Amino acid sequence: xxxxHAETVTFVRDTMLPPVLPPVGERGAVKWLRxxxxxxxxxxxxxxxxxGAIWWLVTASLPWWLNSVWNASSLGECRQIVAANAGExxxxxxxxxxxxxxxxFLFGFYPPAQWxxxxxxxxxxxxxxxxxxxxxxxxxxxxxxxxVAAYLLVTLYLASAPGLPFVLALVLIxxxxxxxxxxxxRLLWFTLxxxxxxxxxxxxxxxxxxxxAMAGFGxxxxxxxxxxxxxxxxxxxGAGIVAAVLWWLYAEAPVVSALHGAFPxxxxxxxxxxxxxxxxxxxxxxxxxxFSLPIGILLALGRQSDMLIVKSLSVGFIEFIRGVPxxxxxxxxxxxxxxxxxxxxxxxxxxxxxxxxxxxxxxYLAEVIRGGLAALPRGQYEAADALGLDYWRAQRLIILPQxxxxxxxxxxxxxxxxxxDTTLVAFVGLMDPLKGVTQIVRADIAWxxxxxxxxxxxxxxxxxxxxxxxxxxxxxxxxxxxxxR
Amino acid sequence: xxxxxxxGALAATTLVSGVALAGTLDDVKARGExxxxxxxxxxxxxxxxxxxxxxxxxxxxxxxxxxxVLGDPNKVKFIPTTGETRFTALQSGEVDLLAxxxxxxxxxxxxxxxxxxxxxxxxxxxxxxxxxxGVSSAKELDGATVCIQTGTTTELNLADFFxxxxxxxxxxxxxxxSEAQRQYLAGACDTYTTDASxxxxxxxxxxxxxxHIILPEIISKEPLGPVVRHGDNNWGDIVRWTYYALxxxxxxxxxxxNVEEVLASTTDEEVKRLLGASGDMGAKxxxxxxxxxxxxxxxxxxxxxxxxxIGEGTTINLARGLNALWTQGGLQYAPPFR
Numbered sequence: 001x002x003x004x005h006a007e008t009v010t011f012v013r014d015t016m017l018p019p020v021l022p023p024v025g026e027r028g029a030v031k032w033l034r035x036x037x038x039x040x041x042x043x044x045x046x047x048x049x050x051x052g053a054i055w056w057l058v059t060a061s062l063p064w065w066l067n068s069v070w071n072a073s074s075l076g077e078c079r080q081i082v083a084a085n086a087g088e089x090x091x092x093x094x095x096x097x098x099x100x101x102x103x104x105f106l107f108g109f110y111p112p113a114q115w116x117x118x119x120x121x122x123x124x125x126x127x128x129x130x131x132x133x134x135x136x137x138x139x140x141x142x143x144x145x146x147x148v149a150a151y152l153l154v155t156l157y158l159a160s161a162p163g164l165p166f167v168l169a170l171v172l173i174x175x176x177x178x179x180x181x182x183x184x185x186r187l188l189w190f191t192l193x194x195x196x197x198x199x200x201x202x203x204x205x206x207x208x209x210x211x212x213a214m215a216g217f218g219x220x221x222x223x224x225x226x227x228x229x230x231x232x233x234x235x236x237x238g239a240g241i242v243a244a245v246l247w248w249l250y251a252e253a254p255v256v257s258a259l260h261g262a263f264p265x266x267x268x269x270x271x272x273x274x275x276x277x278x279x280x281x282x283x284x285x286x287x288x289x290x291f292s293l294p295i296g297i298l299l300a301l302g303r304q305s306d307m308l309i310v311k312s313l314s315v316g317f318i319e320f321i322r323g324v325p326x327x328x329x330x331x332x333x334x335x336x337x338x339x340x341x342x343x344x345x346x347x348x349x350x351x352x353x354x355x356x357x358x359x360x361x362x363x364y365l366a367e368v369i370r371g372g373l374a375a376l377p378r379g380q381y382e383a384a385d386a387l388g389l390d391y392w393r394a395q396r397l398i399i400l401p402q403x404x405x406x407x408x409x410x411x412x413x414x415x416x417x418x419x420x421d422t423t424l425v426a427f428v429g430l431m432d433p434l435k436g437v438t439q440i441v442r443a444d445i446a447w448x449x450x451x452x453x454x455x456x457x458x459x460x461x462x463x464x465x466x467x468x469x470x471x472x473x474x475x476x477x478x479x480x481x482x483x484x485r
Numbered sequence: 486x487x488x489x490x491x492x493g494a495l496a497a498t499t500l501v502s503g504v505a506l507a508g509t510l511d512d513v514k515a516r517g518e519x520x521x522x523x524x525x526x527x528x529x530x531x532x533x534x535x536x537x538x539x540x541x542x543x544x545x546x547x548x549x550x551x552x553x554v555l556g557d558p559n560k561v562k563f564i565p566t567t568g569e570t571r572f573t574a575l576q577s578g579e580v581d582l583l584a585x586x587x588x589x590x591x592x593x594x595x596x597x598x599x600x601x602x603x604x605x606x607x608x609x610x611x612x613x614x615x616x617x618x619g620v621s622s623a624k625e626l627d628g629a630t631v632c633i634q635t636g637t638t639t640e641l642n643l644a645d646f647f648x649x650x651x652x653x654x655x656x657x658x659x660x661x662x663s664e665a666q667r668q669y670l671a672g673a674c675d676t677y678t679t680d681a682s683x684x685x686x687x688x689x690x691x692x693x694x695x696x697h698i699i700l701p702e703i704i705s706k707e708p709l710g711p712v713v714r715h716g717d718n719n720w721g722d723i724v725r726w727t728y729y730a731l732x733x734x735x736x737x738x739x740x741x742x743n744v745e746e747v748l749a750s751t752t753d754e755e756v757k758r759l760l761g762a763s764g765d766m767g768a769k770x771x772x773x774x775x776x777x778x779x780x781x782x783x784x785x786x787x788x789x790x791x792x793x794x795i796g797e798g799t800t801i802n803l804a805r806g807l808n809a810l811w812t813q814g815g816l817q818y819a820p821p822f823r
């Protein structure tokens with residue numbers, strides 16, 4: 001500013017004003033409220049309605065939760081306790097039912113002395129899943145195996161597992177932990193033997209039946225390796241499958257009985273009809289999920305194949321299974337198969353249900369994965385061809401990794417849907433946790449008339465499982481994200 | 486393995502009719518276990534307790550048959566069947582005997598090729614209303630909302646009853662008993678209708694049982710009984726006569742507690758034949774001569790089974806009514822044991 005006009009200037013600022021907070025209406029909670037809840041008349045109305053609904057829910061259900069009763073032997077007794085504590089006419093949750101019957105919701109009729117077996121299988125399930133879910137990540141693997149070890153230590157003690165299996169389980173998990181430190185890749189071997197181990201733990205019987213059954217896959221692989229240089233990949237695979245089937249049909253039974261005679265290592269046999277509750281839901285769900293993914297991938301590839309027979313078989317399978325409701329398939333498993341099977345065949349009902357649930361999920365997955373395949377630019381296929389890769393290498397190295405990555409959210413949704421659909425087995429007389437066990441509990445005169453409590457209990461457990469699946473899928477998406485959005 | 490089973494299955498399709506012809510008695514003896522199709526859980530009639538032991542009115546009949554055939558009431562496996570799967574489970578041989586509140590109807594006898602061998606419970610459809618509704622007869626229910634389970638014969642009976650009496654109703658359909666009870670208590674319907682035994686069980690467990698009454702009208706006949714496959718008459722006879730043995734035992738005053746005593750002291754020829762002390766009645770069925778004695782010793786007579794599971798004194802508190810012995814004005818009547 002020049003001197004000439006100094007006298008005409010009445011005020012010159014020589015200090016800055018201190019910064020002042022925005023007006024009350026433009027900051028903090030008030031601003032947030034105004035912007036998010038009360039910005040327009042419609043929003044105001046919705047907010048008020050929402051608050052009203054929450055208020056109504058809370059006032060209606062809070063006393064019910066607060067008056068919960070944990071110690072009683074029947075619903076009538078619960079009601080008396082609630083009336084004594086909170087006055088006549090008050091309502092209260094009767095969790096005493098869960099206290100008395102929790103084991104049926106978890107294990108069905110599995111004999112209490114053997115509860116350590118499902119408990120152990122459940123812990124090892126995570127040890128087997130970890131190498132798949134967190135491939136080669138030492139830190140995550142160690143955390144999961146550590147948690148599994150702690151879980152087993154506590155639950156096996158609570159389930160009063162006998163000494164030998166207790167020690168063996170801890171030695172096993174310790175060995176896996178050590179392996180995770182040295183060669184995390186090798187942990188996949190445990191994942192491969194886990195299905196047989198789990199089958200043996202849950203159903204019991206001679207240890208040799210699952211081992212000899214798994215040896216069938218060894219036969220398949222050996223024949224495949226020996227024959228593939230001579231007759232080519234696909235015929236060798238066919239020959240391997242034939243050899244494995246022959247092994248299962250004719251060699252398995254005598255080999256098992258011979259080995260069992262020599263080294264009788266066995267667990268008490270548990271019949272399928274003693275399975276129930278979440279044990280049943282998880283057995284069906286996990287098996288279905290595990291086997292439906294590879295089948296689904298093969299079906300999706302088959303549907304895109306140029307080979308007429310492969311293509312039409314895949315399309316036929318997918319469209320047939322997707323065109324039929326799951327309940328129909330379950331009834332087929334439970335009722336129709338019985339008519340077709342030779343008289344006297346005892347084809348386990350849980351196995352029948354698992355097979356059809358797997359088919360059902362596989363058909364849906366095939367379409368989900370086909371979506372992923374279709375989303376890939378054509379250039380990727382051409383690039384794979386240009387590199388001189390054969391079909392399977394191109395799929396394995398270039399196409400599928402990308403296609404599966406974009407399909408992750410949909411694949412996990414299918415899995416979650418499959419897991420929740422396991423409750424439908426109630427309609428064929430199996431004891432699923434939601435309807436089957438609840439009905440049994442309600443049929444007991446002591447608990448007849450109980451309504452919300454079993455649903456809430458089962459719902460919370462389902463939520464925990466499905467929510468963790470969903471979180472894992474989000475983690476996986478973030479981990480595999482390679483674009484630069 | 487799966488594949489082979491499937492192909493075997495296809496090959497065996499034509500043999501299906503053969504299933505029914507195999508002797509169930511021999512199968513059961515060879516297996517050492519009776520496969521009994523039970524309810525998935527029905528209060529008083531059949532449900533497993535906290536430790537997985539099945540108890541109930543229908544369950545005891547299965548135990549009696551197991552005791553008669555195998556000599557041990559515990560050699561029975563209960564296979565839960567739903568309303569949809571029960572008859573197929575029986576036809577396909579998955580169960581030997583179905584004892585789960587199945588109503589004997591003509592079409593089930595003929596079309597489904599089943600044999601209802603006896604009626605162990607005479608039930609009928611009734612109505613439950615709140616006392617303050619001020620209704621004392623089902624015929625006053627004009628314009629009422631009615632809670633009714635879908636897909637059951639009760640739905641059809643209800644429609645018939647209201648049509649015959651020229652009154653109207655509004656159905657509120659529910660999926661199962663617990664939902665019905667809940668809707669009824671919440672006031673979603675004026676009256677709840679199902680089998681009278683079910684109503685009694687529901688009412689017994691309501692928080693305010695005294696405020697509810699079961700109306701006197703029974704609008705249908707629901708004879709419930711054990712079912713076996715068509716065509717295996719010997720097996721049907723065994724189930725039928727095991728049941729009759731329990732009836733005769735009540736008639737003659739033979740109980741679970743005094744059966745040995747009666748056997749030692751009785752002079753009644755029919756009782757002697759029943760308990761296997763004279764004649765070879767058991768052997769005529771292909772069973773042990775003491776078969777029916779074993780059944781009675783295992784579960785007690787019909788009256789004991791009734792009062793232990795559903796009778797007066799239990800929470801369900803059902804009167805004998807039609808299920809009293811014929812000598813006491815009921816319908817339970819066994820042919821002579823000779």
